[in-house]
Amino acid sequence: MHAGCPGNRGSGTVNRIRLTENAMSDRILINDMKAPLDLKRTAEYMHISEDSDFYDELAEAVEKANEVARPRAVLKWVDVDEIGDGYAVLDGVRFDSRVMADKLKGSRKVFFFAITAGDEVQNDGDIEDSMGVLKDMLTSQVLGAAYAEMMKYVRDTFGNQKIAFMTPGSLPDWNMQNNFALIGAIGGVKEDLGITMNPTGAMIPFQSGSGIIFADDTGYTNCSLCRNLDCIGRRVPFDESEYIRIFGEAPGDQKV
Numbered sequence: 001m002h003a004g005c006p007g008n009r010g011s012g013t014v015n016r017i018r019l020t021e022n023a024m025s026d027r028i029l030i031n032d033m034k035a036p037l038d039l040k041r042t043a044e045y046m047h048i049s050e051d052s053d054f055y056d057e058l059a060e061a062v063e064k065a066n067e068v069a070r071p072r073a074v075l076k077w078v079d080v081d082e083i084g085d086g087y088a089v090l091d092g093v094r095f096d097s098r099v100m101a102d103k104l105k106g107s108r109k110v111f112f113f114a115i116t117a118g119d120e121v122q123n124d125g126d127i128e129d130s131m132g133v134l135k136d137m138l139t140s141q142v143l144g145a146a147y148a149e150m151m152k153y154v155r156d157t158f159g160n161q162k163i164a165f166m167t168p169g170s171l172p173d174w175n176m177q178n179n180f181a182l183i184g185a186i187g188g189v190k191e192d193l194g195i196t197m198n199p200t201g202a203m204i205p206f207q208s209g210s211g212i213i214f215a216d217d218t219g220y221t222n223c224s225l226c227r228n229l230d231c232i233g234r235r236v237p238f239d240e241s242e243y244i245r246i247f248g249e250a251p252g253d254q255k256v
């Protein structure tokens with residue numbers, strides 16, 4: 001699972017929203033996000049039973065994580081300037097992607113977004129991590145909860161049309177390098193969220209994400225076109241016929 005993918009940790013396709021124009025200022029910072037982890041759900045995700053010796057450590061860690069975690073996101077409401085053969089121009093930025101051109105056909109507005117679980121859980125010295133993976137898994141869960149909260153915010157604030165999101169890095173023709181243009185177009189992401197990028201376009205903190213939220217009636221999720229077939233976060237099966245419809249050929253063996 002790519003770091004920025006919410007995978008099965010959060011809700012990718014969400015209910016109903018109407019993306020009306022002139023409904024908002026074009027940039028929204030959500031820095032007081034309430035996305036607490038649920039102990040039972042976290043234990044299930046980590047395959048830890050209540051009888052396990054580790055359960056008490058987990059319970060303490062979840063409580064502490066909920067005290068310190070500060071997930072946050074920025075949304076930017078932008079124009080779809082042009083859709084062409086295998087590309088889309090959004091907010092003046094051209095993205096060469098057949099998936100995007102296909103999915104945004106007919107859309108006039110979309111949201112850019114950047115989101116992060118932050119590094120507060122990773123850096124907290126009071127969270128005991130005897131297994132060496134607990135903080136990573138908790139941070140991953142925080143990001144999933146933050147995704148669900150961000151989508152709920154959009155749904156609750158702007159109406160009732162179905163929406164979905166796509167993220168760079170998990171789609172065959174929208175790789176991580178697209179983060180540079182996307183994050184640049186959102187602007188202020190480092191200042192507002194503390195997110196930076198390495199030369200490949202991967203975001204730091206590691207459990208951060210970015211992408212586009214768009215109106216969608218089909219129940220689209222990135223996973224349906226992602227060739228990372230053994231990903232533990234996969235939410236829906238790979239859809240080979242849809243892949244062939246968009247890309248004109250069956251996927252090769254190479255993973256994204």
Ligand code: SF4
Nearest residue numbers: 005007170223226231
């Ligand atoms: S299957 Fe692909 S899109 Fe889905 S969570 Fe895994 S890496 Fe992300």
